Structure formats: C-alpha cells, structure tokens
Amino acid sequence: MKKQKRKNKKKKIIRDIKDKMQVVGRVDEMYKTFDGDIMDILKINGTPGVPAFTNSEIKRLIDDYKGGIRTLVKPVNFLILDFLVDHQNQIDYYEYKQNQLADKDKNISQHEWWIAQDIANLKYRQLHKSEQQYFCVIFGENITEINAIKDTVLNITRLNAHTLSTTYKDVLITKINNLNSVVSAGG
Numbered sequence: 001m002k003k004q005k006r007k008n009k010k011k012k013i014i015r016d017i018k019d020k021m022q023v024v025g026r027v028d029e030m031y032k033t034f035d036g037d038i039m040d041i042l043k044i045n046g047t048p049g050v051p052a053f054t055n056s057e058i059k060r061l062i063d064d065y066k067g068g069i070r071t072l073v074k075p076v077n078f079l080i081l082d083f084l085v086d087h088q089n090q091i092d093y094y095e096y097k098q099n100q101l102a103d104k105d106k107n108i109s110q111h112e113w114w115i116a117q118d119i120a121n122l123k124y125r126q127l128h129k130s131e132q133q134y135f136c137v138i139f140g141e142n143i144t145e146i147n148a149i150k151d152t153v154l155n156i157t158r159l160n161a162h163t164l165s166t167t168y169k170d171v172l173i174t175k176i177n178n179l180n181s182v183v184s185a186g187g
Helices: 002-008 055-070 088-104 110-128 143-154 166-177
Strands: 023-027 030-033 038-044 076-084 130-140 161-163
Touching: 023 166, 038 143, 076 166, 088 110, 130 143, 143 161
Parallel strands: none
Antiparallel strands: 023 030, 030 038, 038 130, 038 161, 076 130
C-alpha cells in the first residue's frame, strides 16, 4: 500500500528564477520584460510643502493631478518603496571635521563632543530609519511608445517626475524583486 501512495504523488516542479523575474534584458536604457514588453522607471518627487497648503490649493493640486493622469493613453504603475536613509556623506564630513579638531587640541572640546553626538545620531538613523520614495513604472510594446508615455508623465508639472540613471534603475529592479533587500536610495 505504501508503494501505491508514493506512485500517486505528483513530482515536485522545480521553478527557475526566470519564472518569477519579470525583467530579462536591457534595451537602450530601458528593460525588456519576460512578456516581450519594454519597461522604464521614472522617479516621482511630487509637490513639496503640501501640508502647508490651504484646502483650495489642495483641491487645485488634486485637479491638476487628475487632469495630467487623464492625458495618459496607456496605464502606468505607481510604486512606493521604502529605502534605508543614506547619511554616509554627512558622516564622512563630520568625521573629517572631528579629526581636524583632534589634531589642533588634545583636550576634548564642547564642539568636538557635539560632532561626536551628531555622528552617533546619523549612524543610528542610517541603520534604523527608512524613507518612502515614489516611482512610476511604464510599460509599452516598443521604445517609441515608451518615450511618448514618458514625455506625457514628465509634462505633468505637479507630479514632478524625473528620469533615472541606469545604475539607479538596477537598484530599483533589485528592490522590486526582493522587497526585503537592504539597498539605499542614494543614486
């Protein structure tokens, strides 16, 4: 009886990463998907200072967004991703200043103590804090279609979209396919 049960069990299907990964190659500065479409990513900066807007300004802002989105012929996807905050440039600068102060005076000064506190705070934020960033993912059948959609999205003034470098797009592709990956948004 045991032999019959084992024979009836289905064999385990071994899945390849290609089954899950949407991006399979690069075309110019864009990506080719598994389905044969072309994909590109834009960064959305949005409108700064919205919490200080009045209700009428917020209503006008929403109307501008809706009007811009209605001009799109093909659908686009909007993503919100969490990235670790990258303060490494500030930490390096503060450590440089701390070394300059240490060379001048052997006794620890109040200024040097504050710099050490700032370095500790920045290192803590870098390890434990994240920031949300917004992106627009565009799909199309060919490069001219992608460029037309991209121009439309870039012309929505309140959206404040920008093109990205290919290295930054590679970081985003990594982050999209593995949301638990630890990548910084500096790019």
